[in-house]
Amino acid sequence: VSRTSPRSAVRRRRTAGDGWAPIGFVAPLLLVFLGFYLWPAAQTIASSFFQWGLLRPWSPTDTDTWQFVGVDNYTTVLTDGSFWNAAVNTLIWLVLLPLLVGVFSLGLAILVWFLGRGSWVFRSIFVLPLTISLAAIGVIWGFVYNSDPDIGVFNAILRLVHLDGADLDLGWFSLHLGDWLSDLGHLSLGPLTINLTNLALVMPAFWAFTGFGVITFTAGLTSLPDDLIDSARIDGAGPWQTIRHVILPNLRGPMIVVLVQMVIFALRTFDIVYVMTGGGPAEDTMVLALLLWLQGFLFLDTPQAGEAAAIAVLLSLAMIVGAYPYLRRATRAESR
Amino acid sequence: MTGIRTTRRATVLLYLGATMLAIVWLVPVLSAFAISVLPLSRTRTGWWNSGPADLTFGNYARAWEEGLSSYVVNSFIITAGSVALSVLIGSAAAYAFSRLRFRFKEVAFFLLVTTMIVPVQIILIPLLPWFRTLGLTGDLTQYLGIVLVHVAFGAGWAIFMLGGFMSEVPEDILEAARIDGASHVGIYRSIMLPLALPGIASFALIDFVFVWNDLLLALTLLDRDHQPLTVGLANLQAPHLAQEDLVSAGSIMAILPPLLLFALLNRYYVRGLFAGGVKG
Numbered sequence: 001v002s003r004t005s006p007r008s009a010v011r012r013r014r015t016a017g018d019g020w021a022p023i024g025f026v027a028p029l030l031l032v033f034l035g036f037y038l039w040p041a042a043q044t045i046a047s048s049f050f051q052w053g054l055l056r057p058w059s060p061t062d063t064d065t066w067q068f069v070g071v072d073n074y075t076t077v078l079t080d081g082s083f084w085n086a087a088v089n090t091l092i093w094l095v096l097l098p099l100l101v102g103v104f105s106l107g108l109a110i111l112v113w114f115l116g117r118g119s120w121v122f123r124s125i126f127v128l129p130l131t132i133s134l135a136a137i138g139v140i141w142g143f144v145y146n147s148d149p150d151i152g153v154f155n156a157i158l159r160l161v162h163l164d165g166a167d168l169d170l171g172w173f174s175l176h177l178g179d180w181l182s183d184l185g186h187l188s189l190g191p192l193t194i195n196l197t198n199l200a201l202v203m204p205a206f207w208a209f210t211g212f213g214v215i216t217f218t219a220g221l222t223s224l225p226d227d228l229i230d231s232a233r234i235d236g237a238g239p240w241q242t243i244r245h246v247i248l249p250n251l252r253g254p255m256i257v258v259l260v261q262m263v264i265f266a267l268r269t270f271d272i273v274y275v276m277t278g279g280g281p282a283e284d285t286m287v288l289a290l291l292l293w294l295q296g297f298l299f300l301d302t303p304q305a306g307e308a309a310a311i312a313v314l315l316s317l318a319m320i321v322g323a324y325p326y327l328r329r330a331t332r333a334e335s336r
Numbered sequence: 337m338t339g340i341r342t343t344r345r346a347t348v349l350l351y352l353g354a355t356m357l358a359i360v361w362l363v364p365v366l367s368a369f370a371i372s373v374l375p376l377s378r379t380r381t382g383w384w385n386s387g388p389a390d391l392t393f394g395n396y397a398r399a400w401e402e403g404l405s406s407y408v409v410n411s412f413i414i415t416a417g418s419v420a421l422s423v424l425i426g427s428a429a430a431y432a433f434s435r436l437r438f439r440f441k442e443v444a445f446f447l448l449v450t451t452m453i454v455p456v457q458i459i460l461i462p463l464l465p466w467f468r469t470l471g472l473t474g475d476l477t478q479y480l481g482i483v484l485v486h487v488a489f490g491a492g493w494a495i496f497m498l499g500g501f502m503s504e505v506p507e508d509i510l511e512a513a514r515i516d517g518a519s520h521v522g523i524y525r526s527i528m529l530p531l532a533l534p535g536i537a538s539f540a541l542i543d544f545v546f547v548w549n550d551l552l553l554a555l556t557l558l559d560r561d562h563q564p565l566t567v568g569l570a571n572l573q574a575p576h577l578a579q580e581d582l583v584s585a586g587s588i589m590a591i592l593p594p595l596l597l598f599a600l601l602n603r604y605y606v607r608g609l610f611a612g613g614v615k616g
């Protein structure tokens with residue numbers, strides 16, 4: 001929001017920009033960006049049409065390494081059961097994480113905001129997990145889920161209420177309380193089978209990112225004009241009516257931010273799965289980001305880096321298409 | 337205080353509910369902390385049954401000696417280098433993007449901001465061969481390599497956040513400096529940087545947490561002698577090894593630096609995330 005005086009506007013229009021000076025300011029960052037983002041990204045896209053592995057990497061300058069396979073990597077990936085299994089698990093993340101974080105942190109932010117005195121203590125506690133690395137979060141939640149009821153809190157509680165080892169099997173739905181990370185159960189929805197162990201992995205992420213939601217919604221709440229709430233009170237509105245008709249409609253912006261950020265995170269989720277289950281047991285909790293990493297860096301003797309690159313391209317495309325309106329808006333706001 | 341009417345009883349209930357939620361919220365961290373300060377034998381009989389007499393810091397000492405110390409050093413080198421370089425060249429670029437006009441500005445801005453959305457996996461796979469080509473696999477150059485990738489990937493956040501703070505500086509001040517004959521470098525150094533300092537602090541803090549917490553890049557790009565604490569932790573985490581004592585101590589060590597910064601500079605941290613929240 002710049003307040004340009006008319007004179008400088010005229011001067012700037014005449015010189016069409018600020019000459020060479022801006023180049024000097026942006027060049028260092030742009031060079032790093034070109035060398036370590038755009039160029040590798042271009043290589044990923046190009047190399048997804050070749051067969052290669054990290055033992056004998058594809059190189060844009062060495063035609064000896066070019067084993068062109070066209071779109072084979074893409075067709076291989078898209079007809080691979082492992083890919084669709086990981087895609088379904090990623091979809092579970094994609095639906096659950098924004099939903100859980102969006103709803104819960106909204107309620108939490110409003111609750112804490114109502115408190116007034118001492119609210120910063122509560123807010124700090126709920127924001128705290130946001131500063132913890134997801135690798136450490138995986139480790140910490142590993143303790144919570146520990147199968148030994150003398151170590152894991154969840155299983156200790158189950159033992160306390162005599163639900164340890166409680167098994168439920170209805171065919172289309174099964175639940176094995178206590179086997180949080182090994183086999184929590186499944187839910188069959190027609191052709192789609194949802195492995196409940198994924199829920200146990202979404203929980204730590206939900207715990208971590210609720211803080212982001214609380215901060216974002218609190219920002220929205222504090223920017224509400226005071227007279228808005230005051231006039232609602234003068235009109236005789238109770239707390240519930242104020243929340244429903246005054247507060248919630250004014251939090252649409254923050255809600256979009258939270259949902260978009262959670263979608264972005266859910267699609268790229270790697271750390272928690274890598275640390276807690278490694279995608280297992282079998283491929284029960286495999287997600288796309290981990291699958292492509294394993295294909296690129298673990299199967300060194302069977303050259304699958306091209307397929308990994310193909311998954312990376314598909315993942316990024318999904319992300320760009322999904323978040324494009326958001327990106328557009330951010331860009332416009334800045335260059336105004 | 338908010339202007340919403342609540343009865344006294346409702347207020348008490350609200351505090352009660354919030355307190356219970358807060359306690360539940362802290363259970364995962366508390367259990368990791370409890371396990372980290374208890375001998376393994378006590379942990380096996382329920383850490384909640386232990387008393388202050390069982391306290392020990394032996395787990396930390398052993399975790400430190402068994403190799404976590406080098407991970408910690410690596411974490412600090414990588415994080416400090418990335419944050420410093422990001423602030424240095426990111427703030428310069430943010431000045432140009434927020435206050436100057438030049439060709440292809442919008443295209444460049446758009447490309448940079450895509451780093452906020454596109455997953456890091458899009459560059460991951462060819463990066464290792466690319467590092468070999470550039471000679472970024474040596475002892476010290478490995479650090480440089482991952483720092484440059486962190487800077488490239490933080491570029492979007494840098495210009496988005498820092499540019500946001502810099503565009504709040506009133507144009508009149510810049511105009512006055514221009515009339516006095518100040519150069520762009522002069523304006524950047526003596527007006528922009530000081531006035532945007534709180535914003536820069538916010539960015540540095542968030543970037544610190546982000547880089548410190550990275551697992552994927554470090555796991556992929558660095559060899560054993562250069563990996564940070566997150567990778568060390570992931571390596572320690574193997575349930576069948578039954579080393580909860582070491583793992584818990586390591587996890588608390590990994591949590592502490594960002595947490596201390598958060599506690600000390602809470603204001604800047606929240607302000608930075610606010611900026612992202614309100615603008616987005």
